[in-house]
Amino acid sequence: MDLGIVKTEYFKIEGELPLECGKSIKDIQVAYETYGTLNENKDNAILVLHALTADAHAAGKHSEDDRKSGWWDNMIGPDKAFDTNKYFVISSNVLGGCKGTTGPSSINPNTNKPYALDFPIITITDMVEVQKKLIDFLGIKKLTVVGGSMGGMQALEWSVNYPDIVNRAIVIASTSRLSAQAIAFNAVGRNAIISDENFNDGNYYDKEHPTQGLGIARMVGHITYLSEEAMHNKFGRDFKNKPSFDFGVDFQVESYLDYQGRIFVDRFDANSYLYITKAVDYFDLPKKHGSLKEAFQKTKARFLIICFSSDWLFTPKQSKEMVSALIQAEVPVSFVEIQSTLGHDAFLIEVENQTKIIKGFLRGQDGKA
Amino acid sequence: MDLGIVKTEYFKIEGELPLECGKSIKDIQVAYETYGTLNENKDNAILVLHALTADAHAAGKHSEDDRKSGWWDNMIGPDKAFDTNKYFVISSNVLGGCKGTTGPSSINPNTNKPYALDFPIITITDMVEVQKKLIDFLGIKKLTVVGGSMGGMQALEWSVNYPDIVNRAIVIASTSRLSAQAIAFNAVGRNAIISDENFNDGNYYDKEHPTQGLGIARMVGHITYLSEEAMHNKFGRDFKNKPSFDFGVDFQVESYLDYQGRIFVDRFDANSYLYITKAVDYFDLPKKHGSLKEAFQKTKARFLIICFSSDWLFTPKQSKEMVSALIQAEVPVSFVEIQSTLGHDAFLIEVENQTKIIKGFLRGQDGKA
Numbered sequence: 001m002d003l004g005i006v007k008t009e010y011f012k013i014e015g016e017l018p019l020e021c022g023k024s025i026k027d028i029q030v031a032y033e034t035y036g037t038l039n040e041n042k043d044n045a046i047l048v049l050h051a052l053t054a055d056a057h058a059a060g061k062h063s064e065d066d067r068k069s070g071w072w073d074n075m076i077g078p079d080k081a082f083d084t085n086k087y088f089v090i091s092s093n094v095l096g097g098c099k100g101t102t103g104p105s106s107i108n109p110n111t112n113k114p115y116a117l118d119f120p121i122i123t124i125t126d127m128v129e130v131q132k133k134l135i136d137f138l139g140i141k142k143l144t145v146v147g148g149s150m151g152g153m154q155a156l157e158w159s160v161n162y163p164d165i166v167n168r169a170i171v172i173a174s175t176s177r178l179s180a181q182a183i184a185f186n187a188v189g190r191n192a193i194i195s196d197e198n199f200n201d202g203n204y205y206d207k208e209h210p211t212q213g214l215g216i217a218r219m220v221g222h223i224t225y226l227s228e229e230a231m232h233n234k235f236g237r238d239f240k241n242k243p244s245f246d247f248g249v250d251f252q253v254e255s256y257l258d259y260q261g262r263i264f265v266d267r268f269d270a271n272s273y274l275y276i277t278k279a280v281d282y283f284d285l286p287k288k289h290g291s292l293k294e295a296f297q298k299t300k301a302r303f304l305i306i307c308f309s310s311d312w313l314f315t316p317k318q319s320k321e322m323v324s325a326l327i328q329a330e331v332p333v334s335f336v337e338i339q340s341t342l343g344h345d346a347f348l349i350e351v352e353n354q355t356k357i358i359k360g361f362l363r364g365q366d367g368k369a
Numbered sequence: 370m371d372l373g374i375v376k377t378e379y380f381k382i383e384g385e386l387p388l389e390c391g392k393s394i395k396d397i398q399v400a401y402e403t404y405g406t407l408n409e410n411k412d413n414a415i416l417v418l419h420a421l422t423a424d425a426h427a428a429g430k431h432s433e434d435d436r437k438s439g440w441w442d443n444m445i446g447p448d449k450a451f452d453t454n455k456y457f458v459i460s461s462n463v464l465g466g467c468k469g470t471t472g473p474s475s476i477n478p479n480t481n482k483p484y485a486l487d488f489p490i491i492t493i494t495d496m497v498e499v500q501k502k503l504i505d506f507l508g509i510k511k512l513t514v515v516g517g518s519m520g521g522m523q524a525l526e527w528s529v530n531y532p533d534i535v536n537r538a539i540v541i542a543s544t545s546r547l548s549a550q551a552i553a554f555n556a557v558g559r560n561a562i563i564s565d566e567n568f569n570d571g572n573y574y575d576k577e578h579p580t581q582g583l584g585i586a587r588m589v590g591h592i593t594y595l596s597e598e599a600m601h602n603k604f605g606r607d608f609k610n611k612p613s614f615d616f617g618v619d620f621q622v623e624s625y626l627d628y629q630g631r632i633f634v635d636r637f638d639a640n641s642y643l644y645i646t647k648a649v650d651y652f653d654l655p656k657k658h659g660s661l662k663e664a665f666q667k668t669k670a671r672f673l674i675i676c677f678s679s680d681w682l683f684t685p686k687q688s689k690e691m692v693s694a695l696i697q698a699e700v701p702v703s704f705v706e707i708q709s710t711l712g713h714d715a716f717l718i719e720v721e722n723q724t725k726i727i728k729g730f731l732r733g734q735d736g737k738a
Binding site for chain 2: 121177178179180181183185188190191192194195196197212213215216219220223228231232234235236237243246250251253254257258261274278281284287312315
């Protein structure tokens with residue numbers, strides 16, 4: 001069963017919110033959606049935390065004729081992994097995004113123009129601080145946090161920074177810090193955006209946007225989201241038609257990436273891409289707390305760590321490092337490595353396996369302190 | 370011992386050379402170097418075939434005050450893997466290149482302007498045809514071919530197309546066809562070049578060059594040349610200085626890629642990058658001959674296949690596919706997978722291991738038919 005029609009709502013953080021970089025942002029708006037009903041004890045809430053380019057619209061449709069449902073609709077709804085008959089599910093767009101929450105494309109109240117690169121550098125910690133304001137506003141007392149990829153980073157940050165609120169954390173296809181290789185891919189993406197002739201130091205909102213650069217950044221991203229095997233199975237060396245003997249789109253895999261690049265630029269802001277990838281690069285839980293074990297000694301949550309065997313961007317090795325540190329910190333942790341050829345993207349696709357595991361984890365923990 | 374001072378020489382193919390695409394190129398110039406002495410039987414020649422962006426200058430120095438030696442100087446010279454006391458080593462710049470052999474930056478004799486994108490699409494087969502003219506010109510009767518990466522593709526093509534000349538083929542960190550993932554990375558690189566505001570349909574030779582795009586292509590390339598482990602060991606998550614909280618170069622790995630991009634654009638032509646990566650993408654030995662086994666049934670060479678355990682661009686799996694097909698085709702083959710953390714770049718760096726293996730292979734085969 002599906003959720004049916006849902007609606008994005010907006011919450012405003014009045015005044016200045018101080019950021020990790022030392023600057024602050026005034027009157028932040030937060031776009032969010034909720035699914036299911038908050039119980040009387042206000043302790044059945046699950047906060048869903050999105051990855052790089054998603055939004056508050058995690059499940060359901062905005063109107064009957066919506067072609068697509070929210071980005072994690074296969075996991076959120078009645079009887080699904082995050083069962084809205086039992087849980088009150090909350091999803092919000094991250095700070096720095098471009099889907100309703102304040103970001104570089106928002107109007108700077110001090111200038112009445114878009115922030116562009118005057119937007120301060122934000123971190124995963126800042127994203128979580130904004131979500132904390134929303135959770136307080138909603139009156140939530142106890143919280144399960146869950147996220148894949150960058151969403152998992154936020155879940156980690158939540159569990160360490162708010163031990164009295166977070167009682168369960170589900171961290172999927174994520175890491176306590178990016179590898180040098182993943183930073184390198186993000187750097188290439190940002191470089192492509194900044195090099196675009198239309199970038200104009202980020203002040204492109206009333207002109208042509210840097211769509212070529214953003215498209216290239218997205219192409220690079222999509223290569224890293226798929227495993228080599230998935231790409232082989234999906235496209236192999238097939239030509240779109242026949243060898244073109246020119247520099248147009250030739251192979252199926254080129255056609256796929258070209259398409260992914262083109263549809264992305266219509267839905268995402270290049271400046272947001274810069275800010276959010278930077279936040280991901282900077283995230284380093286062990287460094288911030290001395291070590292990963294010391295970080296996890298601050299949490300009171302029970303953990304479920306899920307990773308995917310063919311994920312080479314947020315690797316099983318990185319998940320196992322977290323599991324090892326959690327155990328050393330005497331934190332209850334369940335760990336599953338799902339065998340999948342789908343690469344990093346698996347967290348959005350491998351519904352059946354994840355549903356069984358997550359349902360079991362939540363049932364096994366319900367009612368515990 | 371080193372070779373000392375060497376000199377690039379030039380050879381001209383008079384008239385039209387027909388290409389695989391159906392077009393032809395007139396009066397091709399070939400830049401080449403030779404090291405050592407051709408024996409009386411003219412059967413001690415080794416043709417060294419270069420990778421994507423190298424040149425004819427494989428060993429020695431061009432002048433006493435040259436800071437750097439040729440790109441494979443650690444492997445070519447007296448007593449080295451390719452021992453110039455015994456062998457006559459030949460190295461030439463590939464067709465489509467920008468280092469002395471005719472390519473898109475050369476003057477089109479029909480227009481007296483650079484070819485730019487009027488240069489026809491070339492293939493690995495075409496590169497080999499040009500080398501064949503040089504080998505005939507030098508009077509070579511028997512030939513050992515050797516190459517890493519794209520150089521290995523040329524060695525494969527040589528061994529299959531000229532079985533009566535090639536008696537030994539050494540194929541290092543190479544493949545009989547790129548994976549979908551490798552094609553995808555090349556497509557991103559080409560896309561970055563073509564999207565550059567200075568690209569101007571390839572007609573940039575008298576203007577600003579598309580250096581931003583070419584730099585991005587090179588950054589992507591370098592990520593794929595290193596293993597994740599090598600990047601981790603080399604850079605980790607170290608900052609260049611401290612977190613900049615802006616979008617400049619921040620991490621050491623960014624600094625490395627930025628540097629690699631910047632030095633590359635001074636030495637390489639963007640159009641050549643387009644043409645040569647396309648040739649690599651198109652190379653598909655099994656498809657051309659029906660299967661890899663059928664391809665190898667045409668060779669009379671003895672093979673040495675070398676791969677590197679951490680090479681994820683030209684993978685050990687791909688090398689093993691070649692070994693399997695060679696054995697099925699009853700072709701003598703030796704195979705070594707060198708344990709290395711250095712990724713694809715290992716073929717340029719792992720000198721000691723390669724030297725032992727290659728020397729043994731060549732000694733064991735010398736004097737055989």
